[in-house]
Protein backbone atom coordinates (compact mmCIF):
# COMPACT_ATOMS: atom_id res chain seq x y z
CA UNK A 131 0.00 0.00 0.00
CA UNK A 132 2.84 2.41 0.87
CA UNK A 133 5.59 0.59 -1.03
CA UNK A 134 5.38 2.36 -4.39
CA UNK A 135 7.20 5.65 -4.77
CA UNK A 136 6.59 8.48 -7.19
CA UNK A 137 9.74 9.75 -8.90
CA UNK A 138 9.69 12.69 -6.49
CA UNK A 139 9.12 10.74 -3.27
CA UNK A 140 11.32 8.54 -1.15
CA UNK A 141 14.95 8.46 -0.08
CA UNK A 142 17.17 9.03 -3.11
CA UNK A 143 18.83 5.73 -3.96
CA UNK A 144 19.86 5.13 -7.56
CA UNK A 145 16.64 4.60 -9.57
CA UNK A 146 14.77 3.98 -6.27
CA UNK A 147 16.54 0.62 -6.03
CA UNK A 148 16.67 -1.04 -2.61
CA UNK A 149 19.57 0.25 -0.53
CA UNK A 150 21.92 -2.14 1.23
CA UNK A 151 25.21 -1.24 2.85
CA UNK A 152 26.85 -4.05 0.89
CA UNK A 153 30.27 -3.42 2.46
CA UNK A 154 28.85 -4.09 5.92
CA UNK A 155 26.52 -6.99 5.19
CA UNK A 156 28.63 -9.79 3.70
CA UNK A 157 25.63 -12.15 3.70
CA UNK A 158 23.72 -9.88 1.33
CA UNK A 159 23.31 -11.48 -2.09
CA UNK A 160 22.73 -9.45 -5.24
CA UNK A 161 23.63 -9.59 -8.93
CA UNK A 162 24.45 -6.00 -9.80
CA UNK A 163 25.45 -3.36 -7.26
CA UNK A 164 25.50 0.38 -7.89
CA UNK A 165 28.19 1.83 -5.62
CA UNK A 166 29.21 5.43 -5.07
CA UNK A 167 32.87 6.37 -4.66
CA UNK A 168 32.88 10.07 -3.72
CA UNK A 169 36.61 10.69 -4.08
CA UNK A 170 38.11 13.66 -5.94
CA UNK A 171 41.50 14.51 -4.47
CA UNK A 172 43.52 12.98 -7.32
CA UNK A 173 42.45 15.55 -9.92
CA UNK A 174 44.84 17.74 -11.87
CA UNK A 175 42.38 20.60 -12.36
CA UNK A 176 38.95 21.33 -10.89
CA UNK A 177 37.75 19.18 -7.96
CA UNK A 178 34.08 18.54 -7.15
CA UNK A 179 33.42 14.97 -8.33
CA UNK A 180 33.06 13.84 -4.70
CA UNK A 181 29.52 15.16 -5.13
CA UNK A 182 29.01 13.01 -8.24
CA UNK A 183 27.31 9.99 -6.63
CA UNK A 184 24.73 12.14 -4.82
CA UNK A 185 24.02 14.15 -7.98
CA UNK A 186 23.69 11.08 -10.21
CA UNK A 187 21.34 9.44 -7.71
CA UNK A 188 19.21 12.60 -7.65
CA UNK A 189 19.21 12.75 -11.45
CA UNK A 190 18.12 9.09 -11.61
CA UNK A 191 14.86 9.66 -9.71
CA UNK A 192 12.68 9.39 -12.80
CA UNK A 193 14.02 5.86 -13.28
CA UNK A 194 11.82 3.43 -11.38
CA UNK A 195 11.45 -0.31 -11.71
CA UNK A 196 7.77 0.31 -12.52
CA UNK A 197 8.65 2.47 -15.53
CA UNK A 198 12.08 1.09 -16.36
CA UNK A 199 11.49 -0.67 -19.68
CA UNK A 200 14.34 0.18 -22.05
CA UNK A 201 12.70 0.43 -25.47
CA UNK A 202 16.08 0.39 -27.19
CA UNK A 203 17.00 -2.92 -25.56
CA UNK A 204 13.59 -4.54 -25.21
CA UNK A 205 14.00 -5.31 -21.48
CA UNK A 206 13.36 -3.69 -18.12
CA UNK A 207 16.71 -4.18 -16.34
CA UNK A 208 15.05 -3.57 -12.96
CA UNK A 209 12.39 -6.26 -13.50
CA UNK A 210 14.34 -9.13 -14.96
CA UNK A 211 16.42 -12.05 -13.63
CA UNK A 212 18.97 -9.82 -11.84
CA UNK A 213 18.73 -8.39 -8.35
CA UNK A 214 19.98 -4.81 -8.81
CA UNK A 215 20.67 -2.88 -5.61
CA UNK A 216 22.19 0.41 -4.48
CA UNK A 217 25.18 -0.48 -2.30
CA UNK A 218 25.58 3.04 -0.94
CA UNK A 219 28.95 4.81 -0.89
CA UNK A 220 32.50 3.96 0.04
CA UNK A 221 33.31 6.57 2.73
CA UNK A 222 36.69 7.45 1.22
CA UNK A 223 38.95 9.79 3.15
CA UNK A 224 39.57 13.15 1.45
CA UNK A 225 42.64 13.73 3.66
CA UNK A 226 45.22 11.19 2.48
CA UNK A 227 45.37 9.72 -1.02
CA UNK A 228 47.53 6.72 -0.04
CA UNK A 229 44.99 5.79 2.58
CA UNK A 230 42.13 6.50 0.16
CA UNK A 231 43.61 4.11 -2.40
CA UNK A 232 43.91 1.43 0.29
CA UNK A 233 40.31 2.03 1.38
CA UNK A 234 38.95 1.86 -2.15
CA UNK A 235 40.93 -1.29 -2.97
CA UNK A 236 39.62 -2.94 0.20
CA UNK A 237 36.07 -1.84 -0.63
CA UNK A 238 36.15 -3.39 -4.11
CA UNK A 239 37.71 -6.58 -2.75
CA UNK A 240 34.90 -6.67 -0.21
CA UNK A 241 32.28 -6.10 -2.90
CA UNK A 242 33.64 -9.00 -4.97
CA UNK A 243 33.63 -11.28 -1.92
CA UNK A 244 29.83 -11.37 -2.02
CA UNK A 245 27.81 -14.10 -3.67
CA UNK A 246 25.44 -13.49 -6.53
CA UNK A 247 21.77 -13.89 -5.81
CA UNK A 248 20.81 -15.61 -9.04
CA UNK A 249 21.44 -19.35 -8.96
CA UNK A 250 22.48 -19.00 -12.63
CA UNK A 251 25.71 -17.27 -11.56
CA UNK A 252 28.66 -18.83 -9.78
CA UNK A 253 30.63 -15.58 -9.97
CA UNK A 254 30.49 -12.56 -7.64
CA UNK A 255 28.01 -9.73 -8.32
CA UNK A 256 28.93 -7.18 -10.98
CA UNK A 257 29.00 -3.49 -10.20
CA UNK A 258 28.58 -0.02 -11.67
CA UNK A 259 30.51 2.70 -9.84
CA UNK A 260 29.30 6.26 -9.61
CA UNK A 261 32.44 8.39 -9.26
CA UNK A 262 34.33 10.19 -8.06
CA UNK A 263 37.30 11.22 -10.16
CA UNK A 264 38.74 8.83 -12.69
CA UNK A 265 41.48 7.50 -10.41
CA UNK A 266 38.88 5.21 -8.80
CA UNK A 267 39.25 2.82 -11.75
CA UNK A 268 42.61 1.63 -10.38
CA UNK A 269 41.26 0.01 -7.18
CA UNK A 270 38.30 -1.37 -9.17
CA UNK A 271 40.61 -3.04 -11.70
CA UNK A 272 42.85 -4.38 -8.93
CA UNK A 273 39.93 -6.24 -7.38
CA UNK A 274 38.47 -7.41 -10.69
CA UNK A 275 41.88 -8.70 -11.81
CA UNK A 276 41.84 -11.25 -8.99
CA UNK A 277 38.42 -12.59 -9.95
CA UNK A 278 38.57 -12.37 -13.75
CA UNK A 279 42.22 -12.08 -14.82
CA UNK A 280 43.46 -9.16 -16.91
CA UNK A 281 40.67 -6.89 -18.06
CA UNK A 282 39.91 -5.65 -21.57
CA UNK A 283 39.13 -1.99 -20.96
CA UNK A 284 36.88 0.25 -23.05
CA UNK A 285 37.73 3.74 -21.92
CA UNK A 286 35.36 6.51 -23.02
CA UNK A 287 37.17 9.76 -22.38
CA UNK A 288 38.38 12.92 -24.08
CA UNK A 289 41.76 12.27 -22.46
CA UNK A 290 44.28 9.44 -22.61
CA UNK A 291 44.72 8.83 -18.86
CA UNK A 292 47.81 6.73 -19.68
CA UNK A 293 50.20 9.51 -18.82
CA UNK A 294 53.29 8.58 -16.84
CA UNK A 295 53.48 10.66 -13.64
CA UNK A 296 56.58 12.32 -15.10
CA UNK A 297 54.35 13.96 -17.71
CA UNK A 298 52.97 16.24 -15.00
CA UNK A 299 54.94 18.94 -13.22
CA UNK A 300 56.89 16.57 -11.02
CA UNK A 301 59.94 18.17 -9.45
CA UNK A 302 58.23 17.60 -6.09
CA UNK A 303 57.30 13.97 -6.09
CA UNK A 304 56.15 11.15 -3.79
CA UNK A 305 54.67 7.69 -4.33
CA UNK A 306 51.22 9.06 -3.55
CA UNK A 307 51.62 11.87 -6.08
CA UNK A 308 51.87 9.30 -8.88
CA UNK A 309 48.26 8.25 -8.26
CA UNK A 310 46.22 10.74 -10.30
CA UNK A 311 43.14 10.80 -12.50
CA UNK A 312 45.39 11.01 -15.56
CA UNK A 313 47.98 8.34 -14.77
CA UNK A 314 45.90 5.51 -13.33
CA UNK A 315 45.76 3.50 -16.56
CA UNK A 316 49.53 3.73 -16.82
CA UNK A 317 49.75 2.35 -13.27
CA UNK A 318 47.13 -0.32 -14.09
CA UNK A 319 49.27 -1.46 -17.00
CA UNK A 320 52.37 -1.58 -14.83
CA UNK A 321 50.51 -3.65 -12.25
CA UNK A 322 49.49 -6.19 -14.89
CA UNK A 323 45.77 -5.42 -14.63
CA UNK A 324 45.12 -4.78 -18.33
CA UNK A 325 45.15 -7.08 -21.33
CA UNK A 326 48.25 -6.62 -23.44
CA UNK A 327 46.48 -5.27 -26.48
CA UNK A 328 42.70 -5.43 -26.16
CA UNK A 329 42.08 -2.00 -24.69
CA UNK A 330 40.63 1.03 -26.42
CA UNK A 331 40.07 4.72 -25.79
CA UNK A 332 37.04 6.23 -27.46
CA UNK A 333 36.17 9.90 -27.84
CA UNK A 334 39.69 11.34 -27.58
CA UNK A 335 40.33 15.01 -28.31
CA UNK A 336 42.89 16.09 -25.74
CA UNK A 337 45.86 18.32 -26.48
CA UNK A 338 49.12 16.38 -26.28
CA UNK A 339 52.43 17.02 -24.55
CA UNK A 340 55.28 18.72 -26.36
CA UNK A 341 55.57 19.08 -30.10
CA UNK A 342 54.68 15.67 -31.49
CA UNK A 343 52.70 12.46 -30.95
CA UNK A 344 54.87 11.00 -28.20
CA UNK A 345 51.87 10.80 -25.82
CA UNK A 346 50.26 8.51 -28.41
CA UNK A 347 53.45 6.46 -28.67
CA UNK A 348 53.54 6.05 -24.89
CA UNK A 349 49.87 5.13 -24.99
CA UNK A 350 50.64 2.24 -27.32
CA UNK A 351 53.19 0.81 -24.87
CA UNK A 352 50.37 0.76 -22.29
CA UNK A 353 48.36 -1.42 -24.69
CA UNK A 354 45.63 0.92 -25.95
CA UNK A 355 44.08 1.54 -29.33
CA UNK A 356 42.64 4.98 -29.96
CA UNK A 357 39.40 6.32 -31.41
CA UNK A 358 39.28 10.09 -31.68
CA UNK A 359 36.03 12.03 -31.21
CA UNK A 360 36.27 13.41 -34.77
CA UNK A 361 36.08 9.93 -36.30
CA UNK A 362 32.32 9.97 -35.75
CA UNK A 363 32.02 12.58 -38.52
CA UNK A 364 33.58 10.32 -41.11
CA UNK A 365 32.08 6.89 -40.49
CA UNK A 366 29.25 7.70 -38.09
CA UNK A 367 28.41 5.79 -34.95
CA UNK A 368 28.72 2.44 -36.67
CA UNK A 369 32.38 2.99 -37.51
CA UNK A 370 33.10 3.75 -33.84
CA UNK A 371 31.28 0.59 -32.75
CA UNK A 372 33.06 -1.56 -35.33
CA UNK A 373 36.44 -0.24 -34.27
CA UNK A 374 35.70 -0.97 -30.60
CA UNK A 375 34.56 -4.48 -31.48
CA UNK A 376 37.66 -5.09 -33.59
CA UNK A 377 39.79 -4.45 -30.49
CA UNK A 378 37.62 -6.09 -27.82
CA UNK A 379 36.95 -9.82 -28.32
CA UNK A 380 33.45 -11.08 -27.55
CA UNK A 381 34.74 -13.84 -25.26
CA UNK A 382 36.76 -11.96 -22.62
CA UNK A 383 35.82 -10.10 -19.42
CA UNK A 384 35.34 -6.42 -20.25
CA UNK A 385 35.40 -3.30 -18.09
CA UNK A 386 33.69 -0.15 -19.42
CA UNK A 387 34.75 3.19 -18.00
CA UNK A 388 32.87 6.34 -18.93
CA UNK A 389 34.50 9.65 -18.12
CA UNK A 390 31.59 12.05 -18.55
CA UNK A 391 33.99 14.48 -20.29
CA UNK A 392 33.75 12.21 -23.33
CA UNK A 393 30.53 14.15 -23.97
CA UNK A 394 30.66 17.65 -25.40
CA UNK A 395 30.60 20.37 -22.71
CA UNK A 396 27.22 21.45 -24.13
CA UNK A 397 25.87 18.07 -22.98
CA UNK A 398 28.00 17.68 -19.85
CA UNK A 399 29.45 20.96 -18.55
CA UNK A 400 29.73 19.70 -14.97
CA UNK A 401 33.13 18.08 -15.04
CA UNK A 402 36.66 18.96 -14.04
CA UNK A 403 38.54 19.05 -17.34
CA UNK A 404 36.19 20.00 -20.17
CA UNK A 405 37.23 19.59 -23.82
CA UNK A 406 35.07 21.03 -26.59
CA UNK A 407 34.14 19.06 -29.72
CA UNK A 408 32.79 15.92 -28.07
CA UNK A 409 29.95 13.50 -28.67
CA UNK A 410 26.31 14.06 -27.85
CA UNK A 411 24.51 12.02 -25.20
CA UNK A 412 22.34 10.34 -27.85
CA UNK A 413 25.46 9.16 -29.67
CA UNK A 414 26.97 7.83 -26.47
CA UNK A 415 23.78 5.94 -25.61
CA UNK A 416 23.68 4.38 -29.07
CA UNK A 417 27.31 3.28 -28.87
CA UNK A 418 26.72 1.59 -25.50
CA UNK A 419 23.58 -0.10 -26.84
CA UNK A 420 25.65 -1.57 -29.69
CA UNK A 421 28.03 -3.13 -27.15
CA UNK A 422 25.41 -5.29 -25.45
CA UNK A 423 27.01 -8.57 -26.58
CA UNK A 424 30.19 -7.97 -24.59
CA UNK A 425 30.85 -9.59 -21.21
CA UNK A 426 30.82 -6.50 -19.03
CA UNK A 427 32.00 -7.48 -15.54
CA UNK A 428 32.28 -3.96 -14.14
CA UNK A 429 31.72 -0.37 -15.20
CA UNK A 430 31.91 3.20 -13.99
CA UNK A 431 30.67 6.70 -14.70
CA UNK A 432 33.19 9.16 -13.37
CA UNK A 433 34.11 12.85 -13.24
CA UNK A 434 30.54 14.12 -12.84
CA UNK A 435 31.18 17.32 -10.91
CA UNK A 436 27.89 19.00 -10.01
CA UNK A 437 29.35 22.29 -8.68
CA UNK A 438 29.99 23.36 -12.29
CA UNK A 439 26.54 22.50 -13.58
CA UNK A 440 23.50 24.19 -12.03
CA UNK A 441 21.36 22.75 -14.88
CA UNK A 442 22.07 19.15 -13.74
CA UNK A 443 22.33 17.88 -17.33
CA UNK A 444 25.70 16.28 -16.59
CA UNK A 445 24.30 14.16 -13.77
CA UNK A 446 21.27 13.35 -15.90
CA UNK A 447 23.57 12.04 -18.64
CA UNK A 448 25.48 10.07 -15.99
CA UNK A 449 22.27 8.48 -14.68
CA UNK A 450 21.16 7.49 -18.19
CA UNK A 451 24.58 6.00 -19.02
CA UNK A 452 24.46 3.97 -15.80
CA UNK A 453 20.99 2.72 -16.81
CA UNK A 454 22.28 1.68 -20.25
CA UNK A 455 25.28 -0.14 -18.76
CA UNK A 456 23.06 -1.98 -16.25
CA UNK A 457 20.73 -2.84 -19.14
CA UNK A 458 23.66 -4.40 -21.02
CA UNK A 459 24.70 -6.47 -18.00
CA UNK A 460 21.19 -7.76 -17.41
CA UNK A 461 20.47 -8.41 -21.09
CA UNK A 462 23.67 -10.39 -21.58
CA UNK A 463 22.86 -12.54 -18.53
CA UNK A 464 25.31 -13.91 -15.93
CA UNK A 465 28.96 -14.09 -17.04
CA UNK A 466 29.99 -17.44 -18.47
CA UNK A 467 32.44 -19.04 -15.96
CA UNK A 468 34.27 -20.74 -18.84
CA UNK A 469 35.28 -17.34 -20.25
CA UNK A 470 36.63 -16.37 -16.85
CA UNK A 471 38.52 -19.64 -16.37
CA UNK A 472 40.21 -19.22 -19.75
CA UNK A 473 41.07 -15.59 -19.09
CA UNK A 474 42.59 -16.34 -15.67
CA UNK A 475 44.75 -19.01 -17.28
CA UNK A 476 45.88 -16.64 -20.04
CA UNK A 477 46.67 -13.95 -17.48
CA UNK A 478 48.75 -16.34 -15.39
CA UNK A 479 50.74 -17.41 -18.44
CA UNK A 480 51.38 -13.78 -19.30
CA UNK A 481 52.56 -13.07 -15.76
CA UNK A 482 54.88 -16.09 -15.94
CA UNK A 483 56.35 -14.80 -19.21
CA UNK A 484 56.96 -11.41 -17.67
CA UNK A 485 58.69 -13.01 -14.70
CA UNK A 486 60.96 -15.01 -16.98
CA UNK A 487 62.11 -11.70 -18.47
CA UNK A 488 62.94 -10.55 -14.95
CA UNK A 489 59.70 -8.63 -14.69
CA UNK A 490 56.86 -9.25 -12.30
CA UNK A 491 53.32 -8.07 -11.94
CA UNK A 492 52.22 -5.73 -9.16
CA UNK A 493 55.44 -3.82 -9.55
CA UNK A 494 56.50 -0.79 -11.44
CA UNK A 495 59.40 -2.45 -13.19
CA UNK A 496 57.79 -1.82 -16.56
CA UNK A 497 58.42 1.85 -15.94
CA UNK A 498 59.60 3.53 -19.09
CA UNK A 499 63.20 4.55 -18.42
CA UNK A 500 62.78 7.60 -20.60
CA UNK A 501 60.34 8.93 -18.03
CA UNK A 502 61.95 7.42 -15.00
CA UNK A 503 64.99 9.63 -15.23
CA UNK A 504 62.72 12.67 -15.22
CA UNK A 505 61.30 11.68 -11.83
CA UNK A 506 64.25 12.82 -9.77
CA UNK A 507 63.88 13.14 -6.03
CA UNK A 508 67.30 14.61 -5.29
CA UNK A 509 68.40 16.68 -8.26
Ligand SMILES: [Mn+2]
Nearest residue numbers: 264287291389
Ligand atom coordinates in the same frame (compact mmCIF):
# COMPACT_ATOMS: atom_id res chain seq x y z
MN1 LIG B 1 39.42 10.53 -17.46
